[in-house]
Amino acid sequence: MPASLFPPYEDLLRILPEIVLTIAGTLVMVLEPALRPERKRLLGGIAIAGLLVALWGTAVANLFRGPAFHQMVVVDGFATFFRALVIVVGILAVLCSIHYLQRERPDSGEYYALVLFSVVGQSVMAAANELIMIFIGLEISSIATYVLAGYLRDDRRNNESAIKYFLLGSFATAFLLYGIAWIYGAAGTTNLVEIRRVLSTPELAPPRFLVGVSAALMFVGFAFKVSAAPFQVWAPDVYQGAPAPVTAFMSAGPKAAAFAIFLRVYMTAFEPISNRWEPVVWLSALATMFVGNFAALLQNNIKRLLAYSSIAHAGYVMVAVSAHSEIGTAAAMFYLAAYAFMNVGAFAVVTHFARQGEKYVDVDDLAGLGHRQPVTAALFSIFLLSLIGIPLTGGFFGKFYIFKAALEAKLYWLTVIGLLNSAVAAYYYLRILVVMYFHEPGEAAQTVSPVAPGVKIALWASAAGTLLLGIFPSVILDFADRSAALMK
Amino acid sequence: MHPVTNVHYMVLSVALLLVGTIGVLTRRNIVIILMSIELILNAVNINLVAFSHHFGDVHGQVFAIFVIAVAAAETTVALGILIALFRNKETVLADEVDLLKW
Amino acid sequence: MPSSYPEQYFPIVLQIAIAMAIAGAMVAASYLLGKRVRNPVKDSAYESGMVPVGTARERFSVKFYLVAMIFILFDVEVVFLYPWAVVYRDLGLYGFLVMFLFFDLVLWGFYYMWKKGVLDWSEEPPRS
Numbered sequence A: 001m002p003a004s005l006f007p008p009y010e011d012l013l014r015i016l017p018e019i020v021l022t023i024a025g026t027l028v029m030v031l032e033p034a035l036r037p038e039r040k041r042l043l044g045g046i047a048i049a050g051l052l053v054a055l056w057g058t059a060v061a062n063l064f065r066g067p068a069f070h071q072m073v074v075v076d077g078f079a080t081f082f083r084a085l086v087i088v089v090g091i092l093a094v095l096c097s098i099h100y101l102q103r104e105r106p107d108s109g110e111y112y113a114l115v116l117f118s119v120v121g122q123s124v125m126a127a128a129n130e131l132i133m134i135f136i137g138l139e140i141s142s143i144a145t146y147v148l149a150g151y152l153r154d155d156r157r158n159n160e161s162a163i164k165y166f167l168l169g170s171f172a173t174a175f176l177l178y179g180i181a182w183i184y185g186a187a188g189t190t191n192l193v194e195i196r197r198v199l200s201t202p203e204l205a206p207p208r209f210l211v212g213v214s215a216a217l218m219f220v221g222f223a224f225k226v227s228a229a230p231f232q233v234w235a236p237d238v239y240q241g242a243p244a245p246v247t248a249f250m251s252a253g254p255k256a257a258a259f260a261i262f263l264r265v266y267m268t269a270f271e272p273i274s275n276r277w278e279p280v281v282w283l284s285a286l287a288t289m290f291v292g293n294f295a296a297l298l299q300n301n302i303k304r305l306l307a308y309s310s311i312a313h314a315g316y317v318m319v320a321v322s323a324h325s326e327i328g329t330a331a332a333m334f335y336l337a338a339y340a341f342m343n344v345g346a347f348a349v350v351t352h353f354a355r356q357g358e359k360y361v362d363v364d365d366l367a368g369l370g371h372r373q374p375v376t377a378a379l380f381s382i383f384l385l386s387l388i389g390i391p392l393t394g395g396f397f398g399k400f401y402i403f404k405a406a407l408e409a410k411l412y413w414l415t416v417i418g419l420l421n422s423a424v425a426a427y428y429y430l431r432i433l434v435v436m437y438f439h440e441p442g443e444a445a446q447t448v449s450p451v452a453p454g455v456k457i458a459l460w461a462s463a464a465g466t467l468l469l470g471i472f473p474s475v476i477l478d479f480a481d482r483s484a485a486l487m488k
Numbered sequence B: 001m002h003p004v005t006n007v008h009y010m011v012l013s014v015a016l017l018l019v020g021t022i023g024v025l026t027r028r029n030i031v032i033i034l035m036s037i038e039l040i041l042n043a044v045n046i047n048l049v050a051f052s053h054h055f056g057d058v059h060g061q062v063f064a065i066f067v068i069a070v071a072a073a074e075t076t077v078a079l080g081i082l083i084a085l086f087r088n089k090e091t092v093l094a095d096e097v098d099l100l101k102w
Numbered sequence C: 001m002p003s004s005y006p007e008q009y010f011p012i013v014l015q016i017a018i019a020m021a022i023a024g025a026m027v028a029a030s031y032l033l034g035k036r037v038r039n040p041v042k043d044s045a046y047e048s049g050m051v052p053v054g055t056a057r058e059r060f061s062v063k064f065y066l067v068a069m070i071f072i073l074f075d076v077e078v079v080f081l082y083p084w085a086v087v088y089r090d091l092g093l094y095g096f097l098v099m100f101l102f103f104d105l106v107l108w109g110f111y112y113m114w115k116k117g118v119l120d121w122s123e124e125p126p127r128s
Helices: A009-014 A016-034 A041-063 A077-104 A110-127 A131-149 A156-187 A192-200 A208-225 A234-241 A244-269 A271-296 A302-323 A326-354 A374-388 A394-408 A412-438 A453-471 A474-485 B006-026 B030-055 B059-089 C005-033 C062-086 C088-115
Strands: A066-068 A073-075
Touching (some): A009 A041, A009 A066, A016 A077, A016 A110, A016 C088, A041 A077, A041 A110, A073 A077, A073 A110, A077 A110, A077 A326, A077 A453, A110 A131, A110 A244, A131 B059, A156 A208, A156 A234, A156 B030, A208 A271, A234 A244, A234 A302, A244 A326, A271 A302, A271 A412, A302 A326, A302 A394, A326 A394, A374 A394, A374 A412, A374 A453, A394 A453, B030 B059, B059 C062, C062 C088
Antiparallel strands (some): A066 A073
16 A cells, blocks of 8 residues: 555644644643642643643644645634634633632642643634534533533532533534434535535535435534523533533633534535525524523522623624624634633633632622722623623624624624623623622622632733733734635 | 335434434433433434445444444443432432522 | 345344244243242342342442443444454555554553552542
8 A cells, every 4th residue: 555645744733733732631641640639730730831832833733724634624714713712711721720629629630631632622623624523523522521510529519510511412412413414414425615515516416305404403513512592501500510610611612612613514514505594593693692691680690690691692603603704704703702701701700709619609799809809800890891892892892793794794683682682781790890899898708818820810811812802803803804714 | 125225224213313312301310311312323323324335435434433432432421420420419310400500 | 146135134034033933942841841849049049059148239339330431431442443453454554553543542541540540449449
C-alpha cells in the first residue's frame, strides 16, 4: 500500500488545538493520583497552560485554512472563531474553579481533565464538517460535562443535576442520531457539503418526507443542547444543581459549540430546504424568549434565575438563526461571544459569593454587597447591564446586530417581540442591582471573604471582554462577518 | 416472498425507536430508562448499517462502530452517576429525584 | 446457490426446529418418566454441592460495580480492533501507528484507574 495514507503534515496542524488539549487533559489525568491534595491546584495551572497553548494552536491552525482528513474537519473562520471562544470559556471556568474546588473537594483534580476533554469536544464540534465528527465532538463534550455537573458526588443537588442532565441529554442525542441516520439514508453521505449538493439537485433529490423527518429529529437534538424551547426544561434544574463554576462553564462553552454545529448543519446541509425549517426555528425562538424571560421573573435562587436568563439568551440567538442569512450568522456569533463573557462573569460572582456548600445563592443574600465589596459589585453590575443590553456593553451590540439581521430578513414580529422581551428581562436583572446596592447588608454580605485570586482574574477578564465588545464591537464583528461568508 | 429491503430495516428500526421512546417516557427506574436509550441507539445502528449496505458505502458502518463505543462510554458514566445518587439518596427511581424544582 | 431469502435461511430454521424439539423432548421425558420428590434439601439452591449461605439478594460491594463498569468500557473499546485487524495489511504502517496512538491513550486511562486503586480488592478503601 502506498505511503500516501499518511496525511500531509498540514492536516495535523489543522487539528493542533485538539491535539494540544488532549495531551494536556491526559497529562492532568495521569499526574492526578501522584499529587498530594494540597498540591492539586498545580493541575489547574497545567490546565490553563494547556488551554493557552491550544489558543495559540488555534491561531496556527487558522494559517492553514481548508479541509483536513478527507473532509472530516474543516478549518475556516467560523471554526477558528468558535474554537477560540470555547477555549477562552475553558480558561475562565478553570480560573473560577481553583479556589472553589479546594474548598469543596480538595482531594480531587480530575475536574481539570474533564474541563479540558469537554473543550476538546467543543473544539471538534466547531471544526466538524461531517455528521460523524459532529456526533463524536458532541459526545466528547457532553459526557465530560455530565460528570462535571455531578462533580461533588456527596452533594445531593449535584447528583440530581447530573442524572437529569444525563438522562435528558442522552435521550436528545439519541434523537439527533436517528435524524443523522435518516439523512445518511436519504443523501447517501455524511458530509455536509455533499448533503447540500444532493438536496439542491432536483434529479438526485431524496424523498421529501425522509429529509423533513431527519431535519426535525436533528432539530430536537440541537434545540436540547442549546436549551431552546420546547426542549429547555432540563436547563434550570441542571444549572441550579451543578457546582457554580461548572454552571458558568456549561452555560457558555457547550452552548456556543452546540450553536456552532446547529448553524453549520442548517446553513450548509439543510440550506436547500430552508423554507421548511425557518418557521420551526421562528416558533422556537419566540417560545424560548417568552419561557426564559417570564419564568426568570419568578425566581429567587440566583443560579436558577441566571439559568432562565440563559434560556432567554438562547432565544435571541435563535432569532438570528431564523433570519437565515450571513449577517444573521455573524450576529449569532457575535452574540455568543458577548454572552459567554457576561454570563461567565455573572456566574463567577455567584461562585465567589456562594461560600461553603453553596449556602448563599438567593437574590436576597446579595443585599448590601455594593457596600461591602464595591469592586465586585461594580463588575457584577457590568455583567448585569450587559445582560440587559445597555449601550457600551457587549450585550447591547449583540442584541442590536441580531435584531438588525432579523429586520433585514423581514422578521418584523419576531423583532418586536424580542425587544419587548428585552424590556421584561430588564426587570429581573435590575432587581438584583437594587438588592445589591439599596438593601441593608445582610448576614451573607457581612461575612463575605475577599475574592480569591483566580476568580478575580476571571472577573476582570470577563468584564474587559464585555466592555471591549461593547466599545469596539468591530474587532469581533469584522471577523464574524468574514467568517459567516465563508460557510458556503 | 419478498427479499429484505431497506424498508424492512427501517420498519424494524422505527419499531425499536418507538419501544425505546415509550420506555424512556413511561418507566420510573433509571436503569430501565438507560436500557431504553440503548434500544434507540441500536435502532440507529440498524439504520446506519442497512443504509451503508444499500449504498455500498463504508461510512455508515464506521459510524455504527463509533455509536457503539460512545454508547458504552455513556452507559459507564451513567452508572457512575447513578451509584453516586444511590449512595446519597437510596433510590434509582426517576420520580424520587425531585430536590430541584420551582 | 440459493436465490431467495427463505431458501437461504432454511438451514437456520431447520436448526432452530431441531434444537427446540430435542430440548422439548428432554423436558417432556423427565416429566413423564421421573419420579417427584420434594424435601427442603431438594428445594434449596444448587451451589455445586456446597450448603447455601445467606440470601441471594445481598448488596454487592461498590467495587464490584466499578470493575463491571470498567469492563464494559474496555470491552467495547476493542470494537475498533476488529475492522482494523481485517484491513491491517492494507493500512500498513499508518494503520499501525494510528492504532498504537489509540491504545496508548486507552492505556493511560488504565494507568489512571490502577493508580486510583480501582483494581485493589483489599478491605481498605481506595485512595479517594
